[in-house]
Amino acid sequence: xxxxxxxxxxxxxxxxxxxxxxxxxxxxxxxxxxxxxxxxxxxxxxxxxxxxxxxxxxxxxxxxxxxxxxxxxxxxxxxxxxxxxxxxxxxxxxxxxxxxxxxxxxxxxxxxxxxxxxxxxxxxxxxxxxxxxxxxxxxxxxxxxxxxxxxxxxxxxxxxxxxxxxxxxxxxxxxxxxxxxxxxxxxxxxxxxxxxxxxxxxxxxxxxxxxxxxxxxxxxxxxxxxxxxxxxxxxxxxxxxxxxxxxxxxxxxxxxxxxxxxxxxxxxxxxxxxxxxxxxxxxxxxxxxxxxxxxxxxxxxxxxxxxxxxxxxxxxxxxxxxxxxxxxxxxxxxxxxxxxxxxxxxxxxxxxxxxxxxxxxxxxxxxxxxxxxxxxxxxxxxxxxxxxxxxxxxxxxxxxxxxxxxxxxxxxxxxxxxxxxxxxxxxxxxxxxxxxxxxxxxxxxxxxxxxxxxxxxxxxxxxxxxxxxxxxxx
Numbered sequence: 001x002x003x004x005x006x007x008x009x010x011x012x013x014x015x016x017x018x019x020x021x022x023x024x025x026x027x028x029x030x031x032x033x034x035x036x037x038x039x040x041x042x043x044x045x046x047x048x049x050x051x052x053x054x055x056x057x058x059x060x061x062x063x064x065x066x067x068x069x070x071x072x073x074x075x076x077x078x079x080x081x082x083x084x085x086x087x088x089x090x091x092x093x094x095x096x097x098x099x100x101x102x103x104x105x106x107x108x109x110x111x112x113x114x115x116x117x118x119x120x121x122x123x124x125x126x127x128x129x130x131x132x133x134x135x136x137x138x139x140x141x142x143x144x145x146x147x148x149x150x151x152x153x154x155x156x157x158x159x160x161x162x163x164x165x166x167x168x169x170x171x172x173x174x175x176x177x178x179x180x181x182x183x184x185x186x187x188x189x190x191x192x193x194x195x196x197x198x199x200x201x202x203x204x205x206x207x208x209x210x211x212x213x214x215x216x217x218x219x220x221x222x223x224x225x226x227x228x229x230x231x232x233x234x235x236x237x238x239x240x241x242x243x244x245x246x247x248x249x250x251x252x253x254x255x256x257x258x259x260x261x262x263x264x265x266x267x268x269x270x271x272x273x274x275x276x277x278x279x280x281x282x283x284x285x286x287x288x289x290x291x292x293x294x295x296x297x298x299x300x301x302x303x304x305x306x307x308x309x310x311x312x313x314x315x316x317x318x319x320x321x322x323x324x325x326x327x328x329x330x331x332x333x334x335x336x337x338x339x340x341x342x343x344x345x346x347x348x349x350x351x352x353x354x355x356x357x358x359x360x361x362x363x364x365x366x367x368x369x370x371x372x373x374x375x376x377x378x379x380x381x382x383x384x385x386x387x388x389x390x391x392x393x394x395x396x397x398x399x400x401x402x403x404x405x406x407x408x409x410x411x412x413x414x415x416x417x418x419x420x421x422x423x424x425x426x427x428x429x430x431x432x433x434x435x436x437x438x439x440x441x442x443x444x445x446x447x448x449x450x451x452x453x454x455x456x457x458x459x460x461x462x463x464x465x466x467x468x469x470x471x472x473x474x
Contacts, residue, residue, distance in 0.1 A: 004173075004174070004187040004188050004189055005032075005174075005186055005187050005188065006029075006030050006031065006032045006186065006187070006188040007024065007029035007030045007031065007188060007189065007190060007466070007470055008020070008021060008024040008029045008030075008031045008032070008188055008189075008190040008191070008192065008463065008466050009021075009031075009032045009033075009034060009174070009175050009186060009188040009190070009191045009192070010031070010032070010033045010034070010191075010192045010194050011034050011162040011175065011191065011192065011193050011194055011195050011228055011231075012033075012034070012035065012193075012194040012195030012196060012228065012434075012436075013033050013034075013035030013037075013042065013044070013142075013146075013156055013158075014044045014045065014046035014047075014142070014194065014195070014196060014434070014455070015045075015046040015049075015138075015141070015142075015434065015452060015455040015456060015459075016192075016194035016196075016433040016434025016435070016436070016455040016456070016458065016459045017033050017034075017035075017192065017194035017195065017433075017434075017459070018033055018046075018142065018145040018146060018149060018156070018459075019098075019145055019455075019456055019459040019460065019463075020192045020194055020431075020433055020459035020460075020462050020463045021033045021149055021154050021156075021192075021463070022101070022145055022148050022149040022152065022154065022463075023097065023459065023460055023463035023464065024154075024190075024463040024466055024467055025148075025149055025152035025153060025154040026152055026463075027463065027464065027467035028467065029190075029463075029466065029467055029470060030153065030154070031149065031152075031153075031154040031155070032154065032155045032157060032186065032188070033149065033154070033155065033156045033157065034157055034160040034161070034162050034175065034177060034186075035156060035157065035158050035159075035160065036159070036160070036161040036162075036195075036223070037158060037159070037223065038158050038159040039158070040158075041134075041139065041142075042158065042223075043221050043222075043223065044196070044221045044223045044224075045196060045220050045221050045223070045224060045405070045406060045435075045451075046138050046141075046142055046455075047133055047138045047139050047142055047221070048131055048133040048138060048220075048221060048262075049121070049133075049137065049138040049451075049452065050120070050124075050125055050137075050262070051120045051121030051122075051124060051125065051136070051137035051138055051141075051452070052108075052118050052119075052120050052450075052452065053095065053105070053118060053119040053120065053121070053450070053452050053453060054118050054119075054450045054453065055067050055070065055071065055087060055088070055091050055449060055450055055453050056070040056071045056073070056074035056075075056447070056448070056449050056450065057070075057074070058070045059118070059119070060091040060092060060094075060095055060119060060450075060453055061091070061092045061095065061119075062091075062092075064085070064088040064089045064091075065088075067087070067088035067091060068084055068085060068088045071084045071087065071088065071440075071447075071449055072084060074445065074447040074448065074449060075440070075441065075442070075443050075445060075447030075449065076443055076444050076445040076447060077443075078241075078442060078443025078444065078445070078447060079439065079440050079441070079443070079447070079449070080439040080440065082414060082415035083413070083415065083439050083440045084440070085415065086415045086417075086457065086458070086461055087440065087449060087453060087454065087457050087458075090457040090460055090461055091453055091457055093460070094453070094456045094457045094460050095119065097460065098141075098456065101144060101145070101148040102144045102147075102148070103121070103140075103141050103144050103145075104121070104122040104123075104137075104140070105119045105120060105121060105122055106119075106120050106122045106123075106124055107119065107120070108120040108124055120137065121136075121137025121138060121140070121141050121452075122137055122140070123135065123136055123137060123140065124136065124137055125137065125138075127263065127323040127324040128263065128324065128329070129259050129260065129263055129264055129324070129329045129330075129332065129333040130258060130259045130260070130261070130262075130263070130333070131258075131261075131262070157179070159179065159180055160177050160178070160179045160180075161177065161178045161179075161227075162175050162176070162177055162195070162227065162228070162231065163176045163177065163178050163183075163231075164176035164231055164234070165191065165231050165232070165234070165235045165430065166185060166187070167235050167236075167427075170236075170427065170428065171427070171428035171429050171430075172191050172235065172419075172427055172428065172429040172430035173187055173188070173189065173429060174186050174187035174188050174191065175188070175191055188429075189429050189466075189469075189470065189473075190429055190431065190466035190469070190470070191429060191430055191431065192417075192431040192432065192433055192459070192462050192463070192466075193228035193229075193231065193232055193411060193419070193430070193431070193432040193433070193436050194228070194432070194433045194434050194436060194455075194459065195223075195224065195227055195228040195436060196223065196224030196228075196406065196434065196435045196436060197224050197226065197229075197245075197406045197407035197408075197409075197410060197435035197436065198224060198225060198226025198229055198407050198410075199218060199220055199224055199245060199404045199405065199406050199407050200218055200220065200221070200222045200223065200224050200225045201224075201225040201226045202214065204225075204226045204229075204242075205404070205407075208242040208243050208409075209242075209243060209244070209245050209295075209298055209299075209404065209407065210298040210299060210303055210402070211299070211301065212301075212302065212303055215255075215302065215303045215304045215401070216298050216303050216401060216402045216403075216404050217250055217254050217255055217261060217401045217402065217403045217404065218403075218404055219247055219248065219250065219254075219261050219262050219403030219404055219405045220262075220404065220405050220406060224406065224407075224435065226407075228411070228432070228436045229410050229411055229436055232411045232419055232430070232432065232436075233411075235419075235427060235430065236421050236427060237411050237412065237419045237420065237421060237427060237430070237432075238411075238412035238420050238421055238422040239409070239410060239411060239412060239438065240409055240410070240411075240412045240438035240439050241408060241409030241410075241438040241439060241441070241442045241443070242407070242409035242410070242438065243409065243442070244295055244407070244408040244409060244441065244442030244443070244446050245294070245295060245298070245404050245405070245406065245407045245408055246291055246405050246406050246407075246408060246441070246448050246451060247290075247291065247294040247295075247298075247402060247403045247404045247405045247406075248262075248265035248266075248267050248290045248291070248294055248403050248405070249265055249266040249267050249270050249290055249293055249294050249297065249308070249400050249401075249402065249403065250265055250266060250400070250401050250402075250403040251264075251266060251326075251330050251335035251336070251398055251399070251400070251401070252304060252336075252398075252399040252400055252401045253334055253335045253336060254335075254401055254403065255304070255401050257333070257334045257335075259333040259334060260330065260333055260334060260335055261403055262403065262405070263324035263329065264324045264325065264326040264329040264330050264333075264335075265290060265324070265326070265403065266290075266308060266326055266330070266398055266400060267289065267290030267293070268318060268319060268321060268322050268325065268326065269308060269310050269314055269315060269318055269319045269326060269327075269398070270286060270290065270293055270308040270398075270400070271286050271287060271289060271290065271293070271385035272286075272310060272314045272318045272385070272386070272387075272388050273286070273308055273309050273310030273311075273314055273388065273390060274286055274308075274309050274310075274360070274361070274364055274380075274390065275293065275296075275297070275306055275307070275308055275309070275400070276306070276307055276309055276352060276357065276360060277300060277305055277306060278302065278305035278351075278352060279352065279353065279356055280347065280352035280353050280354075280356035280357035280359075280360055281356060281360055282360055282364070282376070282378060282380075283296065283300070283306075283378065284296040284297075284378060285378050285379050285380055285381050286380060286385070286387075287380060287381035287382065287383050287384070287385045287387065288381065288383075288385075288445070288446075289384065289385060291446055291448050292445070292446045294402040294403060294404070295402070295446045297400055297401070297402040298402040298404065303401065303402055304399075304400075304401055306399075306400045307350050307352070307397050307398065307399050307400060308397065308398045308400055309346070309357075309361070309390065309395065309396075309397050310388075310390070310395070310396050310397070311388070311389075311390055311392065311393065311394070311395060311396065312339070312393070312394040312395065312396055313388075314388055314396070315327055315337065315396045318388070326398075330398075335398070336398070336399070337396055337397075337398060338350060338396065338397040338398070338399070339394060339395070339396050339397075340393070340394065340395050340396075340397075341393050341394050341395075342393050342395070343357055343358045343361060343393070343395065344358075346393075346395045346397060349397065350397050350399065361390055361391075363376065364376065364380070364390060365389060365390055365391040367380070368387055368389055368390075368391075369389075369391075373387055405451075406435045406451055407435065408435075408438065408440075408441040408442040408446075408448075409438035409442055410432070410435065410436045410437045410438040411432040411436055411437050411438060412437075412438060412439055413431070413432050413437050413439065413458075414426065415461075416431075416461060416462070416465040417431045417432060417433055417437070417458050417461045417462035417465065418430065418431055418465070419431060419432050431462040431465070431466065432458075432462075433455065433458035433459045433461075433462050434451075434454060434455035434458060434459065435451065435454070435455065437454075437458065440454060441454070
């Protein structure tokens with residue numbers, strides 16, 4: 001479009017918006033980032049991240065033909081094939097670009113039960129209770145991205161909130177902005193929605209992620225309120241996969257205790273024991289891992305009614321493993337471990353029916369002893385997280401809450417990150433990247449491909465397509 005003020009506008013100054021604008025500036029585009037927050041080091045998920053780069057728990061530098069089946073397996077075939085390929089084919093080059101602009105990485109063992117070496121943004125956060133972000137990997141990387149953007153002639157405008165998209169003849173031609181309280185329009189032939197998911201918007205969570213958003217814990221910055229998703233929908237975009245999220249199990253005390261999020265999480269002991277609801281019944285396959293379990297807890301009628309049951313041996317041995325183990329971090333920072341010599345006492349302590357709790361554990365222990373865990377309902381799988389016997393006390397329990405870090409669903413996009421309509425058409429000039437998008441993660445496995453690679457790789461794809469479109473039109 002002739003006379004446009006910018007070639008590309010990115011909505012959101014995190015790990016999707018900043019790299020989209022910076023990469024576009026590399027390619028000769030006049031780029032602008034709109035960031036709602038006014039602070040110099042504005043608080044967002046990108047700034048407080050643990051900084052782990054992976055693709056479905058695999059090294060981002062693997063060849064595309066190795067990453068594609070890994071993503072397909074993690075998502076149980078739910079992910080759109082074109083998005084799977086876009087991630088797999090751009091993961092390694094994305095990391096190379098980041099290194100080229102001064103972003104630093106270290107190799108670090110990450111995980112619980114199965115530790116793997118991954119690339120982690122440097123300096124890495126210290127794996128202790130609560131937040132630890134000042135001067136750490138996310139904070140450093142945001143500053144490196146901003147510096148590169150500015151060096152290439154781009155602009156990051158703080159205190160500028162995108163309020164709507166300008167759509168003319170089915171094409172996005174700019175953004176409506178509230179800048180310091182003044183309403184204005186800024187024109188550009190390419191707009192990238194990159195302001196994150198909707199995990200900090202209770203009304204958007206209600207009926208999708210959970211029926212009780214006030215009874216889950218935001219395990220994230222409060223900045224991602226789904227505004228980009230809303231604006232895209234108002235412009236005619238299709239939305240997809242809104243029901244799933246990336247997160248972890250936390251102690252129920254994290255609902256009011258900031259020292260207990262984002263770490264320590266309770267996943268490591270939850271997958272070793274069993275989870276029961278308010279009636280003392282199992283309701284989920286514990287072997288599926290913390291992300292899956294968190295989603296199951298969030299979808300209970302009362303998300304604060306779940307309890308992890310384990311033996312004292314599990315707490316003492318399994319609970320001390322991993323990178324930020326709940327034993328002793330949870331206890332040291334205000335969480336509660338309920339202990340009891342037998343199941344009657346445990347049932348009374350966690351306020352569930354003793355007869356049902358004993359029946360649940362008896363059925364589980366029989367299946368464990370007879371190697372018939374897959375015959376349970378719900379099944380107890382025998383995959384990545386091993387089951388343990390629960391046939392002798394003393395017992396321990398932790399009341400749980402679901403910690404929601406970022407939503408997985410959002411705007412439907414194609415392999416160039418162009419925004420799609422419900423009939424598969426393209427809204428010209430409109431792109432989306434990062435957690436504002438859907439179609440890659442979630443599904444029956446609540447498959448998690450990786451929040452950082454999803455943000456950065458899609459940002460690269462969107463910027464490069466916008467630059468190619470400008471060159472073609474010129």
